Amino acid sequence: MKQTIRLQDVYSADLYTRSRASELRKCINDDADEVTLDFEGIGFMSRSFADEVCNIIDDMGGKTFTLVNQNSDVATMMTKVRDGRSRERKRGVENAKMYEFHDMESLSEFLIAM
Template identity: 35%
Template structure:
């Protein structure tokens, strides 16, 4: 059995915070973790952090996102693509430069 979650009705058209995804996660958990359809119809903007959290929730609960448009669709695609790439941490020597005043800062940047 699937449950349809209308994000516009739940959170409005402009979603800026990662924590807002908690409302969706709560509904999914209350649905005994049944597969949910997260309907983004009418949602105009979502932040990257909300998109990241929403994708994580979907991954854990096997839910799907539908009806994304405009900026919300673009952000979901960007975040989804960035999540598929593994992050590489570069190890190497880091040079620390101590600057004591504006004159030393000016002198440092004049060397570039």
């Protein structure tokens, strides 16, 4: 079964937050094997929303997803998120110093001294 979800009908013209994107799962029919996400009328999509859309697509492995009618900003965001997910994530904390504070007073003294 094919299903088309017009995102502007579910949300508004701007797509924000991971939690809002996770609501998309409820819109996808269990028996749909081909799902089209229609971005017509969507002007903005946050990185977190795009990342959650990628999570949904990855988690729903027997379904084929097609994204249509993306403006250039939305398409660029999806591309950046997909590309970022395919690269190894590096955390820049190898040389970070760790400090331990037992109360607010010691933290305040440390911050004032900086």
